[in-house]
Each structure stands twice: as structure tokens, then as C-alpha cells.
Amino acid sequence: MATFHVLIIGGGATGAALAHDLALRGLQVTLVERGEVTSGTTGRHHGLLHSGARYAVKDQESARECIEENMILRRIAPESLELNDGLFVAITEEDVAYRDLFLEGCAQCGIPTRELTREEALRLEPNLSPDLKLAVQVPDGTMDAMRIPLRFLATAKHNGAVIKPFTEVVAILKQGNTVTGVRVRDHRTEKEYEIGADIVVNAAGPWSEKVAAMAGVHVPIQPSPGVLLALRGRLCNMVINRLHRSGDGDIIVPQRGLSVVGTSSWVVEDPDNLPVPEDHVQLMYEKGAEMVPMVKQAPFRAAWSAARPLVGERGATTGRELSRTFKCFDHADEGVEGFVTITGGKATTARGMAETTANVVCQKLGVDAPCRTREVVLLPHTAYYVQPD
Amino acid sequence: MAEQTVQFKVFRYKQGERPSYQTYTVRVDPRTTVLRALEQIRQEQDGTLAFRHSCFHASCGTCGMKVNGQEVLACVTNVLELGTPVVVVEPLDNAPLITDLVVDMGDFYARYQPAGMPMIRESEFLPDSQVPEGVEHHMRLENCIECGLCLSACPVAGSDPLYLGPAALAAAWRMVEEPRGRDPATVLAWVDHEHGCWRCHAAFECSEVCPSNVDPAGAIMALRRELTRRKIGQLFGRR
Ligand SMILES: Cc1cc2nc3c(=O)[nH]c(=O)nc-3n(C[C@H](O)[C@H](O)[C@H](O)COP(=O)(O)OP(=O)(O)OC[C@H]3O[C@@H](n4cnc5c(N)ncnc54)[C@H](O)[C@@H]3O)c2cc1C
Numbered sequence: 161m162a163t164f165h166v167l168i169i170g171g172g173a174t175g176a177a178l179a180h181d182l183a184l185r186g187l188q189v190t191l192v193e194r195g196e197v198t199s200g201t202t203g204r205h206h207g208l209l210h211s212g213a214r215y216a217v218k219d220q221e222s223a224r225e226c227i228e229e230n231m232i233l234r235r236i237a238p239e240s241l242e243l244n245d246g247l248f249v250a251i252t253e254e255d256v257a258y259r260d261l262f263l264e265g266c267a268q269c270g271i272p273t274r275e276l277t278r279e280e281a282l283r284l285e286p287n288l289s290p291d292l293k294l295a296v297q298v299p300d301g302t303m304d305a306m307r308i309p310l311r312f313l314a315t316a317k318h319n320g321a322v323i324k325p326f327t328e329v330v331a332i333l334k335q336g337n338t339v340t341g342v343r344v345r346d347h348r349t350e351k352e353y354e355i356g357a358d359i360v361v362n363a364a365g366p367w368s369e370k371v372a373a374m375a376g377v378h379v380p381i382q383p384s385p386g387v388l389l390a391l392r393g394r395l396c397n398m399v400i401n402r403l404h405r406s407g408d409g410d411i412i413v414p415q416r417g418l419s420v421v422g423t424s425s426w427v428v429e430d431p432d433n434l435p436v437p438e439d440h441v442q443l444m445y446e447k448g449a450e451m452v453p454m455v456k457q458a459p460f461r462a463a464w465s466a467a468r469p470l471v472g473e474r475g476a477t478t479g480r481e482l483s484r485t486f487k488c489f490d491h492a493d494e495g496v497e498g499f500v501t502i503t504g505g506k507a508t509t510a511r512g513m514a515e516t517t518a519n520v521v522c523q524k525l526g527v528d529a530p531c532r533t534r535e536v537v538l539l540p541h542t543a544y545y546v547q548p549d
Numbered sequence: 550m551a552e553q554t555v556q557f558k559v560f561r562y563k564q565g566e567r568p569s570y571q572t573y574t575v576r577v578d579p580r581t582t583v584l585r586a587l588e589q590i591r592q593e594q595d596g597t598l599a600f601r602h603s604c605f606h607a608s609c610g611t612c613g614m615k616v617n618g619q620e621v622l623a624c625v626t627n628v629l630e631l632g633t634p635v636v637v638v639e640p641l642d643n644a645p646l647i648t649d650l651v652v653d654m655g656d657f658y659a660r661y662q663p664a665g666m667p668m669i670r671e672s673e674f675l676p677d678s679q680v681p682e683g684v685e686h687h688m689r690l691e692n693c694i695e696c697g698l699c700l701s702a703c704p705v706a707g708s709d710p711l712y713l714g715p716a717a718l719a720a721a722w723r724m725v726e727e728p729r730g731r732d733p734a735t736v737l738a739w740v741d742h743e744h745g746c747w748r749c750h751a752a753f754e755c756s757e758v759c760p761s762n763v764d765p766a767g768a769i770m771a772l773r774r775e776l777t778r779r780k781i782g783q784l785f786g787r788r
């Protein structure tokens with residue numbers, strides 16, 4: 161088999177999982193990332209290993225992807241996840257009324273649930289609001305937003321992939337209608353050089369529209385930021401979700417010695433240099449405290465914003481109306497060969513996104529190699545920095 | 550919120566060039582962190598400025614740097630609370646410099662990895678909370694975020710390049726304290742030498758800068774006590 165060279169733009173969860181998948185299939189892989197790896201949306205996400213329950217009523221395609229990938233990650237990334245499950249908590253009668261729809265949605269998507277009385281739930285999580293009515297247990301968990309992608313990258317590196325952080329794509333090279341590589345700027349030297357490739361994959365998350373524009377194609381991405389609030393101290397061991405239609409500040413993810421409340425949702429033009437609107441921070445305190453009152457007293461650690469790469473045309477108002485599922489674009493459909501974009505999705509579903517994309521890439525190259533990322537246990541994250549470049 | 554301008558004097562280095570300092574004026578509000586100010590500089594004034602970041606909330610450990618000479622995480626260092634008209638930003642010490650504020654963490658991890666500490670710990674949970682059905686036991690990520698602040702602040706690491714350093718020794722102590730099925734004797738043997746836990750001057754600079762309550766110096770003292778205890782045990786055992 162001739163070795164084809166695939167160049168991946170973007171070192172977030174998606175690019176990392178794709179580098180791993182393609183390296184396992186025996187392809188030559190180079191990944192370029194303009195900053196440190198995971199410096200885009202990935203590192204800033206909420207840290208929720210989704211069970212899919214959050215999307216089980218309104219966005220079942222995404223919910224099914226989440227539960228499937230949740231179970232795979234438990235297998236391929238052991239000892240990196242806080243697997244304490246999650247609770248969907250009903251605080252008001254309106255929340256209680258949502259229960260049947262929620263349980264039905266979870267059942268339809270294959271997400272296991274366990275109904276708990278108020279007392280049972282309070283025994284598991286004593287800091288829940290005294291207004292609690294009932295709760296539903298689901299297989300949510302906590303992941304380290306950076307270290308799971310590092311495990312993909314460490315394994316990719318081990319299998320021969322070349323990872324180049326601080327390397328920004330400044331132009332996409334074309335011969336006629338075929339993409340032949342990229343021009344990059346190395347931020348360690350500020351020198352530019354070219355890298356040739358048989359296929360270039362755009363995995364630039366909320367920046368993928370900008371990157372696609374360099375190749376002269378359009379990707380319908382709506383960058384949709386959300387605010388997150390980290391508090392010192394663990395207020396819970398399980399992930400706490402509000403049992404209602406997804407809204408603001410309705411998830412608390414415990415992680416290490418922190419509790420992270422999130423999130424909000426609005427839309428922006430530019431995913432860089434995101435503001436952290438003060439009213440959103442206050443909303444996190446208020447909404448978070450409805451589930452766990454101690455949110456209001458816990459010492460502040462950090463507040464920040466991150467931009468979702470939601471697939472959908474601009475013009476959405478809050479971003480909540482857009483699906484959390486992913487999309488892989490083969491730009492041959494618009495007349496540009498050798499260029500593929502993968503975007504949307506969740507950090508939880510990065511492996512699945514990579515599988516779909518690697519299938520497209522292999523098919524385009526005529527490579528017949530099956531996906532192995534469901535079984536291969538990932539190297540520890542420490543191996544990413546220890547292995548020489 | 551009330552905005553103010555602050556000067557940032559930032560260490561600059563590109564490979565093949567001479568290091569220098571460059572000053573930028575930045576608008577900040579009461580929530581602006583050093584990390585967000587650097588982002589603002591990169592975005593609005595100088596796209597060549599390189600620094601590491603990922604989580605923005607003190608949990609990944611990538612944004613370690615020296616701010617006004619002190620090792621901190623840039624993402625949780627509030628600019629106005631520093632209270633200085635000029636904020637000096639420099640890369641961490643005791644790690645090879647790659648560019649600007651970016652250091653190479655390869656050496657750090659090469660020393661840290663052999664401790665073999667799993668990311669998940671088994672201790673310190675909410676004491677009154679029951680374990681949910683279907684969950685074996687509560688889990689939580691370890692405290693150390695591998696930021697390298699301790700190593701940068703450690704005077705011994707500056708003078709002895711072979712010193713295992715505070716973070717690695719703290720990880721070793723975690724394996725002795727909570728072996729999680731591994732053999733503590735192996736890790737104890739790994740630290741029991743002149744570049745290991747006996748090298749430390751015990752001035753606790755590392756514990757002072759640690760942003761994640763690891764207390765590496767305390768861990769080093771605990772390793773010494775444990776080794777001494779075992780050696781005394783062996784002496785009596787042999788007799
Ligand atoms: C507030 C918020 C909370 C979230 N919470 C969760 C959660 O709890 N669980 C979950 O599973 N998902 C969560 N998500 C979703 C998840 O974070 C994203 O879906 C995922 O991280 C996207 O990864 P990515 O690799 O596609 O994009 P990114 O991580 O953004 O990666 C793209 C990379 O491309 C790089 N890049 C851009 N332009 C260039 C260029 N020209 N040259 C080189 N590199 C370039 C960027 O620097 C960036 O690192 C959340 C999202 C948000 C916004």
C-alpha cells in the first residue's frame with residue numbers, strides 16, 4: 161500500500177482523534193495547530209462526559225452518538241474519567257412534569273436511567289436544594305478536557321503521526337481545483353514554509369469557516385459561545401443537570417477540587433477573544449444555586465467563555481436551536497478536490513467524528529483499512545510530552 | 550465595568566533571535582486575567598506573541614508563567630489585583646525555552662511519568678454522600694495539574710539538573726499514600742537517592758506557588774519519613 165499523507169488543521173479533540181484514527185490505519189499524518197494543542201474550544205469545555213440524556217428529547221441523533229461514545233471512552237481511556245454518574249434534578253413542579261418525556265427520550269436513545277426519590281437523591285448528593293422533588297440517574301461523567309485529547313495525540317505520535325503546535329495555517333495551496341497542501345507560519349521562528357499533502361482535513365472547530373474560506377469553499381458554522389464559572393471546592397460528586405429543556409446554567413460538573421457551573425449560549429461572528437459578559441456570570445450563580453444553593457457561597461476560581469462550532473447557517477439567535485451533532489463535508493461536492501471539513505459535535509463524540517471522517521478520507525484515497533479506534537486503549541496523556549517530536 | 554489601562558512588559562524570544570522585552574498597553578476591567586490580557590495583545594496588537602493555554606480555569610496547567618517575578622497560572626491571576634502599573638510577564642524557569650512564554654514540558658513529564666500516578670484518586674470525597682448504585686466507588690481526578698510552577702520556583706532544580714523535582718516527588722508520595730494496586734516499594738526505591746527526596750532544602754517554595762493544593766514539600770517530607778521508617782524497620786527485622 162502506498163503511504164498517503166494527510167494533513168490535519170486543528171489540534172482540538174476532533175483533530176486529535178482523527179490523527180489517532182488515521183495513524184492506526186497506516187497513513188502518514190501531520191497535524192498543525194496554531195497554538196498549544198487543545199488551545200481552541202476543546203480545552204475550555206465544561207468537562208462533561210455526556211451520556212446523551214441532555215439531548216434525549218430534542219436532539220436524539222446527538223444523544224445516540226453521545227451514549228455510544230461515552231461507553232467507548234470508558235474502555236479506551238481508563239483512569240482518566242470521573243465515573244460517578246449524573247443526576248437530572250427536578251426542583252419545580254414544571255421540572256417534574258418534564259420527567260415522562262425525558263425518560264421516554266432516554267429509553268428511545270438507549271440511555272440507561274434510574275428514577276430516584278427526593279430522599280434517595282439527597283443521600284447521594286447532600287448539597288442539592290431542599291426544594292428537590294425527584295431525580296433521575298444517568299451515566300454522565302467528568303473528563304479532563306485537555307488530557308483525553310492528549311491521550312489521542314500521544315497514541316497518534318506513537319504510531320508515527322507528526323504533531324506541530326504553534327504552527328498556523330496561513331494559506332491553503334491549490335493546483336487548479338485540487339488542494340495540494342498548506343502554507344504555515346511557525347510561531348517559534350515566525351518563518352513560513354509549505355507542507356504538501358494528498359488530502360487536507362479542516363478540523364478547526366469554530367474557526368473552520370475561516371479555514372474553509374482559504375480554500376475557497378463555504379462551511380456553514382455558527383460560532384456559539386457559552387460562559388462557564390469555576391468555583392473552589394467540590395459541591396457534588398455526580399454531574400448535576402436540571403431536569404428540563406436545556407437552558408442556561410443548568411449543569412454543574414465537579415472536577416478535581418472544583419465545581420464548574422455552565423453554561424449560556426449566544427452567537428458571535430469571531431470565535432477569538434471572546435468576551436465574558438458579567439450578566440452571564442451572574443446567571444451562572446443564580447441558576448446553579450437553584451440546584452445546589454452552596455453555589456452562591458463557594459469561593460470564585462474562574463469565569464471564561466468558549467465557542468461551540470455549531471453546524472448551521474448564521475442567523476441563529478442563541479445557538480440553542482442548532483443540533484449538537486456533527487457533519488463531515490467532502491468539498492469535492494462543491495468542486496474542490498482533496499479537502500474535507502469535519503466540524504460540529506461534542507468533545508464526547510470526537511472519536512466517532514474521527515471515524516466518519518477517516519472513512520471519507522480513506523475512500524477518497526482508495527485505501528482499504530478498517531477503523532480500530534473502538535478497541536485500542538490510548539497511551540497515558542503524559543506520553544504526549546515525553547515522546548520527542 | 551470600569552475599564553483601566555495597564556502596561557504589560559512581556560518577555561519575547563523567537564528561535565534564532567535575541568531575547569528581549571516588549572511593552573504593550575492593554576485595556577482591562579475588574580475581571581481581566583493575565584491570560585485574557587495576553588489574548589487581547591495577540592488578537593489586537595501582535596499576532597506573533599506565543600503562550601500556552603487551554604482550560605482557562607486552573608485545571609490543565611498549561612498557562613504557568615512568571616508574573617512580576619512570581620510563578621502563577623495566568624488564567625486565574627487577576628490583573629488589577631496585582632496592583633502594579635506595569636505587569637512583567639516571563640516564562641517559567643528550569644524548563645527549556647521554546648519561544649516567548651512557551652517552555653518545553655518534555656523534561657518535566659520525563660521526570661514525572663515514572664512515578665506512575667494514575668489520574669484518578671480514591672480519597673477525599675464529600676464525607677456524607679453515599680455512592681450511587683451501579684458506581685463502584687467515588688472517583689475524582691488527582692490534584693496535580695502538571696503546571697510546572699513548583700519546578701520553576703525550586704532553587705535546587707535550578708542547580709541540580711538531575712533532581713527529580715517537587716512535582717515528580719509529590720506524585721511518588723501519592724503512590725505511597727494511595728498505591729491503587731501498585732507496589733509502593735518500587736516508587737520508594739525510585740526516589741531514595743541523592744537526586745531524589747534527600748536533595749530538597751525544605752524551604753517550601755514549591756508548596757507556596759502550587760495552585761492546586763498538592764503541597765509537594767510536605768509530600769517530600771512524608772517520603773523521607775516513610776523511607777526512614779522502613780529502614781529502621783529493616784534494621785530491627787535483620788537482628
Ligand atoms: C461552553 C461550552 C461547553 C462545552 N461543554 C462540553 C462538554 O461538557 N462536553 C462535551 O463533550 N463537549 C462540550 N462542548 C463542545 C466541545 O467543546 C466542542 O465540540 C469540541 O471541543 C470541539 O473540538 P474541535 O476539535 O472540533 O474544535 P477546537 O477545539 O476549537 O479545535 C480547533 C483548533 O483549530 C485551531 N485553528 C484554528 N485556525 C487555525 C489555523 N489557521 N491554523 C492552525 N490551527 C488553527 C484552533 O486553535 C483550535 O485549537 C462545549 C462547548 C462549549 C462552547
Ligand code: SF4
Pocket residue numbers: 699702703704705706714715748749750751752753754755756765766769
Ligand atoms: S521545598 Fe524542596 S522541592 Fe520544594 S522548592 Fe524547596 S528545594 Fe525545591
Ligand code: SF4
Pocket residue numbers: 610692693694695696697698699700715716719755758759760761762763764765
Ligand atoms: S505540584 Fe502543584 S505546582 Fe507542581 S506541577 Fe503539580 S500542581 Fe503544579
Ligand code: FES
Pocket residue numbers: 601602603604605606607608609610611612613622623624625
Ligand atoms: S489555562 Fe489551564 S491552568 Fe490556566
